[in-house]
Structures are given as C-alpha cells and as structure tokens.
Amino acid sequence: MAVTEDVTSGPINDRQQHWWSGLSLSSIPAPYWFVGVLMILLPVLVGPFMLFQVFGWALILGMIALSLMFLGGYGGMVSLVQMSVAACAAYMLAIFGDSAITQISLGWPWWIAIPIALIIATGFGTLSGALAVRTEGIYTIMITLAIASAFFYFTRQNYVLFNGFSGFNGVKPPQLFGVDWRQPIPFYYLTLFWAAVAYLSVLYVSRAPFGLALQGVRDNARRMEALGYNVTAHRIAAFVFASFIAAVAGILLVWLNGQVSPGTAGIGPAIDVLIIAVIGGLSRPVGPFIGAVIYVLLRTFALDFMVSIGLSGERFQLLVGLVFLAIVFWSPDGILGLWERWRNRMNATDKLTGEAHNKDGGSGP
Amino acid sequence: MNAIASPSTMASRLSGTGTANALELRGVSKFFGALAAMQDITLTVKPGERRAVLGSNGAGKTTLFNCITGDFLPTSGVVRMFGEDVTKFPPHDRIRRGLRRTYQISLLFGGLTVIDNVYLACRGVSRNRFSLIRPGRSDALMHSAADLIDAVHLGEVRDTLVSALSYGQQRQLEIALALAGAPRFILFDEPAAGLSPAERGDLIEILNNLPGHMGYIIIEHDMDVALRVSESVSMMHNGRIFKEGKPEEIEADPEVQELYLGGGFTHG
Ligand SMILES: Nc1ncnc2c1ncn2[C@@H]1O[C@H](COP(=O)(O)OP(=O)(O)OP(=O)(O)O)[C@@H](O)[C@H]1O
Ligand SMILES: [Mg+2]
Numbered sequence: 001m002a003v004t005e006d007v008t009s010g011p012i013n014d015r016q017q018h019w020w021s022g023l024s025l026s027s028i029p030a031p032y033w034f035v036g037v038l039m040i041l042l043p044v045l046v047g048p049f050m051l052f053q054v055f056g057w058a059l060i061l062g063m064i065a066l067s068l069m070f071l072g073g074y075g076g077m078v079s080l081v082q083m084s085v086a087a088c089a090a091y092m093l094a095i096f097g098d099s100a101i102t103q104i105s106l107g108w109p110w111w112i113a114i115p116i117a118l119i120i121a122t123g124f125g126t127l128s129g130a131l132a133v134r135t136e137g138i139y140t141i142m143i144t145l146a147i148a149s150a151f152f153y154f155t156r157q158n159y160v161l162f163n164g165f166s167g168f169n170g171v172k173p174p175q176l177f178g179v180d181w182r183q184p185i186p187f188y189y190l191t192l193f194w195a196a197v198a199y200l201s202v203l204y205v206s207r208a209p210f211g212l213a214l215q216g217v218r219d220n221a222r223r224m225e226a227l228g229y230n231v232t233a234h235r236i237a238a239f240v241f242a243s244f245i246a247a248v249a250g251i252l253l254v255w256l257n258g259q260v261s262p263g264t265a266g267i268g269p270a271i272d273v274l275i276i277a278v279i280g281g282l283s284r285p286v287g288p289f290i291g292a293v294i295y296v297l298l299r300t301f302a303l304d305f306m307v308s309i310g311l312s313g314e315r316f317q318l319l320v321g322l323v324f325l326a327i328v329f330w331s332p333d334g335i336l337g338l339w340e341r342w343r344n345r346m347n348a349t350d351k352l353t354g355e356a357h358n359k360d361g362g363s364g365p
Numbered sequence: 366m367n368a369i370a371s372p373s374t375m376a377s378r379l380s381g382t383g384t385a386n387a388l389e390l391r392g393v394s395k396f397f398g399a400l401a402a403m404q405d406i407t408l409t410v411k412p413g414e415r416r417a418v419l420g421s422n423g424a425g426k427t428t429l430f431n432c433i434t435g436d437f438l439p440t441s442g443v444v445r446m447f448g449e450d451v452t453k454f455p456p457h458d459r460i461r462r463g464l465r466r467t468y469q470i471s472l473l474f475g476g477l478t479v480i481d482n483v484y485l486a487c488r489g490v491s492r493n494r495f496s497l498i499r500p501g502r503s504d505a506l507m508h509s510a511a512d513l514i515d516a517v518h519l520g521e522v523r524d525t526l527v528s529a530l531s532y533g534q535q536r537q538l539e540i541a542l543a544l545a546g547a548p549r550f551i552l553f554d555e556p557a558a559g560l561s562p563a564e565r566g567d568l569i570e571i572l573n574n575l576p577g578h579m580g581y582i583i584i585e586h587d588m589d590v591a592l593r594v595s596e597s598v599s600m601m602h603n604g605r606i607f608k609e610g611k612p613e614e615i616e617a618d619p620e621v622q623e624l625y626l627g628g629g630f631t632h633g
Binding site for chain 2: 208222226231
C-alpha cells in the first residue's frame with residue numbers, strides 16, 4: 001500500500017532526537033494550521049445549529065470511524081463493531097450515571113460512571129476483536145457484523161438493564177467548572193478537544209513501534225511471526241486501542257443526543273461508520289473526519305435538497321448512497337485519495353506526518 | 366559482524382546453550398492431504414553446528430524448515446529446540462528462544478525502508494514490542510539495526526524502500542532480518558539462489574564470519590556453496606533424509622553422484 005508506506009517510513013529514518021520532535025510547532029505544515037485555526041474559530045463563523053448538530057455530530061462520528069480506520073488502515077482488519085462499542089459506552093453511562101429512567105440508572109457521579117463506561121465498552125470491543133482476529137478478510141467483517149447485530153437485538157429485547165425498545169433519555173453531561181456542557185459552544189469545544197486527542201494519538205501510535213509492527217502484521221503476518229511477534233496479541237491490542245477511542249466517542253454521542261436507544265447500535269449506523277471511513281479514505285487518520293463531515297452534511301441537508309428539486313424528502317438515503325457510489329467509483333481510496341493525487345502533482349512534503357508526496361499515491365498492494 | 370555478537374549477548378547465549386542439542390527432530394512427518402511432503406525425519410544438530418540440506422525440487426526441504434519454525438504443525442513427530450519440546454509452540458515463541466529463518470522467496474515489507482525492516486526484526490526479539498515510544502537517535506535497537514545493515518553490505522540503501530531494491534539486495538536483507546537480536550540457530554532457505562557469482566562470494570563470507578556458536582542449517586542446490594559453508598550434509602529425497610555425512614563423504618558417495626548427475630538436482 002503506497003499510501004501507508006509514507007506514514008511508516010518517515011519517522012524512523014528521520015532518526016529523531018526526541019519522540020516529540022515530530023510534533024514541534026514549527027514542523028506543522030500550513031494546511032494543518034489553517035484547519036486547526038478554522039476549527040477553533042468555527043463558533044464565530046457558524047450558528048449554534050451547525051456547531052452542535054453538524055460539526056459536533058461529525059466530530060463524534062469521525063472518532064468512531066477513526067477507530068475503524070485504525071483497525072482497517074493500519075491493521076488490515078475491517079471491524080463493524082465500532083458503532084456498537086460506542087453505543088455500549090453510551091448505554092453504560094446511562095446505566096451507571098444519570099438518566100430519566102431512574103428505576104434503572106444508578107445515578108453514580110460522572111467521575112465513576114464515565115471510567116466504568118469506558119472500561120466496559122473497551123472490554124466489549126476487545127472481546128469482539130479477540131473473536132474476530134483469528135479469522136481474516138471477509139470473515140472478520142462477518143464476525144464483527146454478527147456481534148453488532150447480536151448487541152442490537154440484545155439491547156432491544158433486554159428491559160432489565162437496557163430498557164428495551166425505548167432505551168434511555170435525559171442523559172446529560174455534568175455541570176463542570178460552572179459550564180453547561182450541553183450548550184452548543186462548550187459542547188463543540190469538548191468534542192473538538194477529544195477528537196483532536198484521538199486524531200493525534202492515532203497519528204502518533206501509527207509511527208511508534210506498536211503501530212509500525214501492526215502495519216507489518218497487516219502486510220505480512222507470517223513474516224512477523226517469524227520475527228518473534230505474537231500476531232494475534234498484536235491484533236487484539238489494536239482492538240483495545242481502537243475500542244477505547246470508540247468508547248470515548250460513545251460518551252460524547254449520548255450527551256449530544258441526550259439519549260441512547262437500540263437504534264444507536266443498529267446495523268444501519270454500524271455500516272454508516274464503514275461508509276464514512278471509506279468516503280474519507282482509510283489511508284490516513286484525517287480521512288474519517290472528512291468522511292464524517294460529508295456524511296453529516298448530506299444527512300442534514302439532503303432532505304431539503306430533495307424537496308427543493310421536487311423529489312420526495314424521504315429518499316435522502318438515496319442521495320447518500322449515490323454520493324458514496326460516486327466517490328468509491330472515482331477514487332477507491334476516498335476523498336483522501338483524490339486529494340493526495342492532486343498533492344502529488346504539487347510535489348510537496350508533509351512535515352507533520354513526515355510524508356513525501358512525490359511518490360506514487362496509488363492504492364493496492 | 367560486531368552487531369551480531371556483542372559480548373553480553375554472546376555470554377547469555379552460551380550459558381543458555383548448555384549441552385542440549387540445538388535441534389532434535391524425532392519421526393517428524395508432514396502430510397498435505399495424501400501427499401507426504403516429509404516422512405519420518407529424524408535429525409540431530411549440535412549447538413554451533415553448520416549443516417547443509419541438499420535435495421531435488423520438491424524433496425521436502427522447505428517443509429522441513431516450516432515444521433522446525435512452526436509455520437506448519439507437523440502431522441506427527443516431536444521437535445525439540447535446545448532441549449525443550451517446541452512441537453506445539455507458535456513460531457514467535459520459537460523465534461524468541463533464539464531460532465531464526467530466511468525464506469526461499471523473500472518475505473519482506475516492501476512498503477518500508479531497509480532500516481525499518483531491520484528495526485522491526487530487532488524489535489520483534491526484544492522486549493517492548495508494544496512500545497508506544499518512538500525510537501530516537503539514541504535508540505539501542507536502531508543502532509543494532511544500522512550495524513546489521515552494514516554487516517550485510519546494505520549501508521548505502523539504508524533509507525531506500527525495500528520494493529526498490531535489486532533482487533540480490535533483497536536476498537541480503539532476508540539474511541539481515543534473520544541475524545537480528547541474538548540468534549542461536551538459523552535456518553537459511555536457499556540464500557544463494559539467483560545470486561551473481563560476486564554476490565555468492567559475499568554470502569559465503571557472511572556465513573563464514575558468523576560467530577562460532579551460531580549454528581545453522583542451509584538449504585542449497587549449489588554443491589560448491591554448500592560445501593564451503595557447512596561441516597555436515599543431509600541429503601533429502603521424496604520427503605526423507607537418505608544420507609548424512611561430512612561434505613567430502615557426500616560428494617564422493619556414488620548414490621549421491623548418481624542422483625546429482627542423473628538430473629535429480631536442479632540448480633535453483
Ligand atoms: N502448503 C503446501 N500445501 C500443499 N503442498 C505443499 C505445500 N508446501 C509444500 N507442498 C508440497 O510438498 C512437497 C515438498 O515441498 P517443499 O517446498 O518442501 O520442497 P523443497 O525441497 O523445498 O523444494 P524446492 O527445492 O523446490 O524448494 C512438494 O511436493 C510441494 O508441492
Ligand atoms: Mg524449498
């Protein structure tokens with residue numbers, strides 16, 4: 001994979017003095033500055049609806065898709081269980097923390113409820129991974145899909161713990177430092193912060209020995225065994241890391257929606273996460289966020305658009321599907337692939353990711 | 366070859382070697398369906414011993430290696446390494462005990478640079494395989510990776526992508542990956558195949574310069590190479606070892622000569 005080779009080859013042959021030197025401010029290239037400043041200034045540029053419902057949601061979906069991208073792009077494992085992990089964290093927060101369903105919710109303080117929710121959801125994702133990593137390719141997808149649908153039906157049918165069909169509503173973020181974190185601007189910054197942390201940690205891990213070895217496992221599992229790596233353990237560890245990111249996103253998701261129900265963990269959302277990652281591009285961690293913004297914009301405005309051109313608004317899914325088809329058709333490696341091909345012609349070097357863009361940007365083995 | 370035998374690693378290796386055989390196979394067979402790729406192989410290799418395995422195409426030589434490393438589980442029989450029964454061990458556990466191998470058809474990470482490939486190999490047999498700390502200039506493993514690259518004469522292409530290397534260079538890199546860490550015993554699967562005469566010379570030099578305690582088995586079609594790098598020879602045919610002996614004895618053996626001259630061997 002030509003795209004990922006860039007990600008891995010940079011940092012080590014740079015022979016950096018310090019592990020953090022790759023992240024020093026002066027080495028961050030202009031586009032990152034631009035996007036970073038834009039994201040920080042976004043509240044002065046757009047209204048509360050765009051901030052909360054569009055960008056807040058996109059950042060959360062981007063994080064869940066990022067966890068899929070980490071497993072898929074670096075580990076070669078396509079997991080459809082990431083949305084279920086996020087939903088699991090959301091449910092656990094509702095169960096251990098506060099919700100309107102007081103007969104089930106335990107009402108524990110947030111600083112206990114959140115860690116418990118993260119641990120349980122990460123454990124759930126890790127367990128799913130442990131079942132899935134012994135298989136390859138299509139079987140990994142099928143096993144994770146089976147787990148995702150089992151989780152969906154379980155939440156819908158279990159009333160004792162998951163409150164069945166209606167789930168939990170009234171789940172709110174804590175009032176911390178005197179801020180109401182559910183207001184659009186604070187919530188936007190909260191999600192932006194965690195999305196940035198997730199993004200940077202994926203970027204960082206991908207170039208640490210663990211991430212490098214994961215990419216070795218993806219490209220040549222047999223050789224990695226013959227070099228002394230426990231391939232299965234490495235794959236499961238990747239699931240731990242990815243599940244934790246999805247779990248954090250799940251906490252933010254339940255705060256965004258104020259509720260969690262079986263629909264959150266449905267097969268539709270699980271596949272949407274895959275679509276988001278593919279639209280954006282699986283080769284780099286920024287891809288899922290690009291995909292998520294496109295997806296959320298489509299979800300939000302497709303209906304109006306359909307009505308305005310005289311079609312039934314209910315068919316907005318059709319538009320989402322068509323855009324997906326178009327992107328996959330023209331660029332199998334998503335928007336990132338289009339972008340990268342354009343950048344290749346510019347012959348620039350990306351200092352943050354250490355990637356030289358003058359190489360062949362094509363996909364495929 | 367300092368990279369391969371620093372004094373400290375040598376001491377630890379020697380103390381671990383003891384009197385046990387480096388390798389011991391008892392009645393090992395491997396069937397692919399009805400095909401007996403390897404049948405009832407019994408083989409003993411002492412620590413530090415250098416052995417060549419010769420045999421025609423399809424004789425079962427690579428299968429023998431795969432059963433020793435655990436890439437394949439044998440259908441029957443016992444494999445012991447340094448006195449320990451490793452028959453059921455996964456490959457990585459055998460590698461961590463000091464076994465190494467190269468592949469007949471290079472299995473490298475084409476998308477990574479030469480240094481990254483060797484770094485992965487060094488990391489694989491060290492602790493902290495899951496480390497989240499990126500290697501810096503002072504990283505000890507990075508140093509040993511660089512030394513290994515020099516040892517196999519790839520210093521000039523250190524930062525080149527492996528997919529861009531020549532065939533001969535890829536074969537050298539195969540060897541570097543097998544020398545990472547502190548190998549106690551190495552399996553070389555036709556390292557000389559396809560090399561130019563000059564590259565063969567380099568290879569023979571590298572093998573002969575390995576520290577004395579580092580034993581190996583080398584699969585080699587070319588008698589001349591095999592005889593120059595080994596002190597004992599096993600002949601394989603149809604999945605069986607049918608003759609063992611010193612290189613001179615094997616060379617002079619009428620049965621071997623008949624097979625050899627009768628086209629039983631193909632130069633790979
Ligand atoms: N994975 C496999 N599945 C089925 N048959 C196999 C497999 N690997 C090897 N064989 C068969 O086992 C027999 C021995 O193969 P092996 O690769 O061990 O031979 P070899 O001595 O290494 O030959 P060469 O000199 O060509 O490398 C051959 O008949 C081969 O076709
Ligand atoms: Mg072979």
